[in-house]
Amino acid sequence: MTDAILPPPKKDPQKRTRSQTLPSGLRSRAALGLTAAAAEGRFMLQVCGECGALQYPPRDACSTCLSTDLPWRDIDPAGELIAETTVRTSTNTYFRERTPWRVGTVRLDAGPSVMCHVHGDVPRGGRVRIINRLDKSGQGVLYALPPEGTPNMEDDPQLREITADPKFRRVLITDARSENAVALAEAFAKAGASIIFIGEPEGWRPYPHRPALEAIPNVQIVPLDVTDTASVAELAGEIGGKTDILVNNARFVRPGGIMDRGDTVFARDEMEVNYLGLMRLAQSFGPAMRGRGADGDNSAAAWVNILSVYAYSNMPAFGAFSASNAAAYSLSQCLRAEMRPGGVRVMNVYTGPTDDAWHQPLPPPKVAPAALARAIVSGLKDGLEDVFVGDVAKDLIERWRAGAKVLEREMSETDGGGA
Amino acid sequence: MNVHATDPSALLGNLAEALATGAIEVVDLTHTLDQDFPVIVLPPEFGQCARFRMEEVSAYDHRGPAWKWHNFTCSEHTGTHFDAPSHWISGRDVPNGSVDEIPAERFIGPVCVIDCSEGAAADEDFELTPEIIEAWEAEHGRIPAESWVLMRTDWSKRRGAAYLNMREDGAHSPGPTPAAIRLLVDERGIRGFGTETVGTDAGQGSHYTPPYPAHFYLHGAGRYGLQCLNNLDRLPPTGAMLIATPLKIKNGTGSPLRVVALVPGRT
Numbered sequence: 001m002t003d004a005i006l007p008p009p010k011k012d013p014q015k016r017t018r019s020q021t022l023p024s025g026l027r028s029r030a031a032l033g034l035t036a037a038a039a040e041g042r043f044m045l046q047v048c049g050e051c052g053a054l055q056y057p058p059r060d061a062c063s064t065c066l067s068t069d070l071p072w073r074d075i076d077p078a079g080e081l082i083a084e085t086t087v088r089t090s091t092n093t094y095f096r097e098r099t100p101w102r103v104g105t106v107r108l109d110a111g112p113s114v115m116c117h118v119h120g121d122v123p124r125g126g127r128v129r130i131i132n133r134l135d136k137s138g139q140g141v142l143y144a145l146p147p148e149g150t151p152n153m154e155d156d157p158q159l160r161e162i163t164a165d166p167k168f169r170r171v172l173i174t175d176a177r178s179e180n181a182v183a184l185a186e187a188f189a190k191a192g193a194s195i196i197f198i199g200e201p202e203g204w205r206p207y208p209h210r211p212a213l214e215a216i217p218n219v220q221i222v223p224l225d226v227t228d229t230a231s232v233a234e235l236a237g238e239i240g241g242k243t244d245i246l247v248n249n250a251r252f253v254r255p256g257g258i259m260d261r262g263d264t265v266f267a268r269d270e271m272e273v274n275y276l277g278l279m280r281l282a283q284s285f286g287p288a289m290r291g292r293g294a295d296g297d298n299s300a301a302a303w304v305n306i307l308s309v310y311a312y313s314n315m316p317a318f319g320a321f322s323a324s325n326a327a328a329y330s331l332s333q334c335l336r337a338e339m340r341p342g343g344v345r346v347m348n349v350y351t352g353p354t355d356d357a358w359h360q361p362l363p364p365p366k367v368a369p370a371a372l373a374r375a376i377v378s379g380l381k382d383g384l385e386d387v388f389v390g391d392v393a394k395d396l397i398e399r400w401r402a403g404a405k406v407l408e409r410e411m412s413e414t415d416g417g418g419a
Numbered sequence: 420m421n422v423h424a425t426d427p428s429a430l431l432g433n434l435a436e437a438l439a440t441g442a443i444e445v446v447d448l449t450h451t452l453d454q455d456f457p458v459i460v461l462p463p464e465f466g467q468c469a470r471f472r473m474e475e476v477s478a479y480d481h482r483g484p485a486w487k488w489h490n491f492t493c494s495e496h497t498g499t500h501f502d503a504p505s506h507w508i509s510g511r512d513v514p515n516g517s518v519d520e521i522p523a524e525r526f527i528g529p530v531c532v533i534d535c536s537e538g539a540a541a542d543e544d545f546e547l548t549p550e551i552i553e554a555w556e557a558e559h560g561r562i563p564a565e566s567w568v569l570m571r572t573d574w575s576k577r578r579g580a581a582y583l584n585m586r587e588d589g590a591h592s593p594g595p596t597p598a599a600i601r602l603l604v605d606e607r608g609i610r611g612f613g614t615e616t617v618g619t620d621a622g623q624g625s626h627y628t629p630p631y632p633a634h635f636y637l638h639g640a641g642r643y644g645l646q647c648l649n650n651l652d653r654l655p656p657t658g659a660m661l662i663a664t665p666l667k668i669k670n671g672t673g674s675p676l677r678v679v680a681l682v683p684g685r686t
Contacts, residue, residue, distance in 0.1 A: 202455075204457040205460055206586070227470070228470075229473070229474055
């Protein structure tokens with residue numbers, strides 16, 4: 001079993017905050033396939049399209065037949081730890097600061113032997129389950145875990161380096177008025193977040209679930225309106241230095257595309273909330289979070305955007321909303337690049353139609369607030385960058401990957417082609 | 420000071436002197452344009468009143484080394500604001516119905532203040548009725564034609580959620596009945612009507628016939644509205660001069676503005 005981490009002590013105001021150092025981020029272009037798979041928490045390797053040989057490490061030509069047709073496939077993660085050692089010093093600053101560090105070799109049941117980081121609860125020669133995750137450089141790395149869960153295994157220091165576990169962390173949820181605010185706050189309370197700040201826009205008009213929010217342990221309702229630069233800057237000034245996980249659930253949704261609206265009023269609101277809201281939050285909270293990526297057990301860990309999966313391919317019935325999410329999606333990539341030196345993960349959670357007032361006339365399946373909240377918390381525990389929640393989003397991203405132009409044509413049907 | 424001067428130059432000179440000495444005081448009837456000041460809230464499928472927002476363009480820094488300035492955005496109907504006749508469907512064909520067309524002399528005029536603060540304190544849906552207007556006139560004299568009439572409720576002292584006072588059945592705030600507005604418009608010939616609440620109509624004004632009677636009758640008759648006024652408790656019932664000059668927005672249906680009143684000094 002792993003020693004449970006304790007509630008972090010209050011910060012010593014005389015100590016300099018430790019800067020984030022990073023493990024090597026250098027990879028070959030072929031090896032970035034592992035990173036792409038890790039973004040979704042998938043363990044994938046290349047499988048030769050001609051001879052079927054499983055490849056490790058990633059490469060440009062098949063190690064058996066020299067074919068260059070090497071698509072990535074999900075691989076059985078089971079294996080056996082055949083060698084292990086504990087590194088006690090290193091010339092690399094990142095690892096030097098984090099020793100002892102356990103590494104080893106695992107022979108996969110699928111064939112190849114892989115180099116990986118090894119969880120403290122795996123015995124020598126033991127059976128393991130390989131996971132592929134992003135390290136602090138945002139590159140895919142393999143970890144060997146016990147096949148079944150062990151007590152407190154998520155508290156293993158090596159594992160906590162690659163996850164953004166909410167346990168003992170301080171969370172900011174940006175929109176108390178959103179219909180998913182209660183489910184999100186409850187999920188973070190259950191996951192052990194020490195404080196859950198919830199931003200409340202327009203306190204001058206009521207909303208029905210405020211008492212439910214107030215009843216959740218560790219919730220603190222604070223004024224915040226992502227459309228108001230002064231409000232965002234003020235809250236960041238107050239709590240930016242203790243925001244470890246930021247969940248941006250503020251969004252403005254209205255049905256309609258271009259011609260049935262006939263004006264830019266709602267479109268402007270969509271951009272103000274969905275795009276510029278993200279920009280304002282990132283400009284105010286980003287620098288402080290990026291500076292606290294290595295600040296102990298409650299370091300800044302993750303930034304969560306809730307985006308419409310129609311950011312990938314426009315759904316004309318919600319065409320202008322989709323466009324604002326495409327803009328936010330693009331900006332999230334910029335944010336990810338800017339956050340990376342600080343070791344703070346940017347996780348995008350893509351959803352299809354959500355179960356709320358604006359999607360009321362749409363048929364199921366729709367993503368319920370509790371399902372969205374579960375996906376966010378489990379994504380953080382896994383340290384993911386991309387989460388597709390619900391059948392619609394999962395289906396859409398598969399179709400997008402298979403052929404974006406084909407999908408565009410399908411989406412132009414009135415119901416979004418099954419969406 | 421010669422209070423009987425009739426020569427226009429002398430009148431203005433006397434006014435300047437009175438302002439300088441404090442014999443005439445200037446009262447600010449305006450709320451600060453503030454991001455958190457409430458605006459009217461409509462069913463969400465309708466277009467909404469834009470909130471006041473401000474973005475810093477530079478502040479003596481790399482974006483502009485010697486100057487500070489902001490871009491701001493808002494609706495024509497955000498904060499303390501003026502309603503022109505073209506704001507309402509009943510006033511859409513009124514001549515000079517938009518703020519840029521209204522002759523400038525209409526922006527300055529005498530003002531009568533009807534104190535409904537006691538009633539509004541007791542009843543959040545308090546109604547200004549013809550009876551209340553007539554009782555006011557019995558005390559202060561008939562409301563002159565071309566004057567502004569302001570309904571004082573002390574609603575401007577409310578803060579936060581108490582201002583709109585929004586509940587599941589809508590907002591609750593005082594306002595005039597249809598008959599009261601018809602009396603003021605048709606029989607007294609007022610220039611405009613102003614309130615301390617978010618609109619010239621009551622919070623429940625959509626349930627009158629016609630809905631929103633102040634908007635309907637005022638603007639249909641080419642009269643003006645002022646709302647979100649402040650400091651009405653500092654105005655005398657009669658004898659003050661209102662100055663309300665909206666921005667000259669082409670085809671504008673209204674405008675945020677600075678509203679002030681000239682009142683006899685307390686000294």
